[in-house]
Amino acid sequence: MVTLSEVARRARVTAATVSNVLRNREKVRPETAERVLQAIAELGYRPNLNARALAQGRSSTLALMLSNISNPFYPEFVLAAERAARKAGHFLMVCNTDDDAQIGRAYLNQIAGTFADGVLVMNTDIAMNELCISAMHNGPILLAMWEHPENPPVLPCVAVDFARAGALAAQHLLELGHRNIAMLIGDGCGGLQDARSEGFRTALREGGVDPASVAQMQVRDSIDSGYAACQALLAQHPRVSAIFATNDLLAIGAIQALVSMGRAVPDDVSVIGITDIQLAHQMRPALTTVAIQTEAVAELSIRSLIRLIDEPAQQPPMVLGPPPELVTRMSTGPRKRRARA
Amino acid sequence: MVTLSEVARRARVTAATVSNVLRNREKVRPETAERVLQAIAELGYRPNLNARALAQGRSSTLALMLSNISNPFYPEFVLAAERAARKAGHFLMVCNTDDDAQIGRAYLNQIAGTFADGVLVMNTDIAMNELCISAMHNGPILLAMWEHPENPPVLPCVAVDFARAGALAAQHLLELGHRNIAMLIGDGCGGLQDARSEGFRTALREGGVDPASVAQMQVRDSIDSGYAACQALLAQHPRVSAIFATNDLLAIGAIQALVSMGRAVPDDVSVIGITDIQLAHQMRPALTTVAIQTEAVAELSIRSLIRLIDEPAQQPPMVLGPPPELVTRMSTGPRKRRARA
Known part of the structure; x- marks a missing residue:
């Protein structure tokens, strides 16, 4: 391997000058820079700054496959996962399957066991069997953000207690006195968000509200869908005083719809979501939501995947992420009585 | 290479049954599924559905390196680029450098010429010299979203006329009668958005407004920064009737700040951005912005990179993307007179 010093020697300059040419050519006289670049080309020098990976004799790569x-x-998950991977001396490649199982399969065949030493799979539509076969032949696969801890998958996973997230949302609305509640249930990447809605229903029942009486709509997981669904919902059920959405995108869409319909949030209608994406605190009114601790779960997923690669016997089949937490902001408030003093 | 038919033969089932086991095990009797899985394991079968790549004897991979x-x-760019790459029979891996040039270099060393047949680089902080050296040794690099078409880089690029985007924003505000204008200039990934602000200033001057009279702030490119900057700006310059932000994130942050300060948008203050991200139409009031045609530019970038790989002589040094276009929505309106009838 050609070193920076050899380049410096050949170009008759100091190593610092080579470094300057590499980073900031403007600092170096054009003739000198020219000589350095020629030496680099002649010697086939490749600057490699990933010293840690070099020291270990490998710079291994992880892949993260997600649907959308x-x-x-x-x-947000990618950012946290990439930082965690890097801290541990690994690269992270991201593959977007665009909600298409066939693309997911193709990526898996392309990367697992070749480019990537391990793959983190999130909410893709690939059947569990196919993932198992890939894990068997191509190398470690870990499922991130598994939504059903009560029902662990065949492959190792990092799970989040989404039923609890739904329950926290229900308890919050009940405490604020809401009884006339509607649900927007997301049907996005990887299927219906049913752990969340079931947790919500169970907590309603425990709070004395019959879940069967709750208006609900299943919608694709996006701001635009939340907007349209909220308009349809309010047209059918004008007396709804609180909306629970199984994720923040739907909740944010619902708030925009309420604003455009002249309904005040939270004075006329309270809205709560799940996830706590950045937008949740950036919008006005800021969104009350149940945080699933995205950053912590991403870090845990990367750590688990690395352990699965390095010491598979040490990795438990399922790791549970930190518990979801209610984050109260401005989009929820007490139910207003119809006739006020 | 083991085929699906060989698996079927060994498991004494039809090819359709193997396919069913791969996709949806529930459809198949457990004993049959077990036999198929065993045959798959014994033969080392790997389902490969990327038929086109196979037919070509290669399934080449592109990489997209971006800062944040x-x-x-x-x-949004990734989604469009990935679709375009796939349509052309290529995979697309995404590398996030997290605004860190050193990470960018490490990725480049890791992927260029090994995993990836070509790399699309967007707004990273890596010095041009280093990119050139990587392109020389490791393989094709194309710069996407080059902001200065009047000053082409050494490496091939797809450029966007961002100065024109700024000019369109200025013309729109001038036509609405605004003279007391402020600028929020983003300083995000890859440096200051100066082509945009310069284009804006030039058009102001042509419209008879002295750009030196325009209040301005340089801020990091995010909703949160736009929010804080707008509050600071309005405190110093309470009579501003229109805000131009060099990108939509800042503009959206500014709108949230105005709302929380009790200033109506657009009745008290108009706001315009650049880019037209999805959020621009999803927020209320929906954001007036200058669309840079992200999807079209992403497709053009992928097509250009593939040509650079396959027929380098055919790829022009610079390709100009489609011209930016004004998208008028609800966040801009005519300047209101102080004393109205």
Whole structure:
């Protein structure tokens, strides 16, 4: 391997000058820079700054496969996962399957066991059997953000107690006195968000509200769908005083719809979501939501995947992420009585 | 290479049954599924559905390196780029450098010429010299979203006329009668958005407004920064009737700040951005902006990179993307007179 010093020697300059040419050519006289670039070309020098990976004799790569990069939750997860991977000396490649199982399969065949030493799979539509076969032949696969801890998958996973997230949302609305509640249930990447809605229903029942009396709509997981669904919902059920959405995108869409219909949030209608994406605190009114601790779950997922690669016997079949937490902001408030003093 | 038919033969089932086991095990009797899985394991069968890549004897991979995946513009670009790559029979891996040039270099060393047949680089902080050296040794690099078409880089690029985007924003505000204008200039991934602000200033001057009279702030490119900057700006310059932000994130942050300060948008203050990210139409009031045609530019970038790989002599040094276009929505309106009838 050609070193920076050899380049410096050949170009008759100091190593610092080579470094300057590499980083900031403007600092170096053009003739000198020219000589350095020529030496680099002649020697075939490749600057490699990933010293740690070099020291270990390998710079291994992880892959993260997800279904829909344009859903803001995923970029936030990617950012945290990439930082965690890097801290541990690994690269992270991201593959977006665009909600298409066939693409997911193709990526898996392409990357698992070749480019990537292990793959983190999030909410893709690939059947569990296919994932198992890939894990068997191509190398470690870990499922991130598994939504049903009560029902662990065949492959190792990091799970989140989404039923609890739904329950926290229900308890919050009940405490504020809401009884006339509607649900927007997301049907996005990887299927219906039923752990969340079931947890919500169970807590309603425990709070004395019959879940069967709750208006609900299943919608695709996006701001636009939340907007349209909220308009349809309010047209059918004008007396609803609180809306629970199984994720923040739907909740944010619902708030925009309420604003455009002249309904005040939270004075006329309270809205609560699940996830706590960045937008949740950036919008006005800021969104009350149940945080699933995206960053912590991403870090835990990367750590688990690395352990699965390095010491598979040490990795438990399922790791449970930190518990979801209610984050109260401005989009929920006490139910207003119809006739006020 | 083991085929699906060989698996079927060994398991004494039809090819359709193997396919069913791969896709949806529930459809198949457990004993049969077990036999198929065993045959798959014994033969080492790997389902490969990327038929086109196989037919060509290669399934080549492109990489997209970007600085900050949590900025919503990038996921939108990624989605369009990934679709375009796939349509052309290529995979697309995404590398997020997290605004760190050293990470960018490490990725480049890791992927260029090994995993990836070509790399699309967007707004990273890596010095041009280093990119050139990587392109020389490791393989094709194309710069996407080059902001200065009047000053082409050494490496091939797809450029966007961002100065024109700024000019369109200025012309729109001038036509609405605004003279007391402020600027929020983003300083995000890859440096200051100066082509946009310069284009804006030039058009102001042509419209008879002295750009030196315009209040301005340089801020990091995010909703939160736009929010804080707008509050600071309005405190110093309470009579501003229109705000131009060099990108939508800042503009959306500014609108949230105005709302929380009790200033109506657009009745008290108009706001315009650049980019047209999805959020621009999803927020209320929906954001007036200058669309840079993200999807079209992403497709053009992928097509250009593939040509650079396959027929380098055919790829022009610079390709100009489609011209930016004004998208008028609800966040801009005519300047209101102080004393009205």
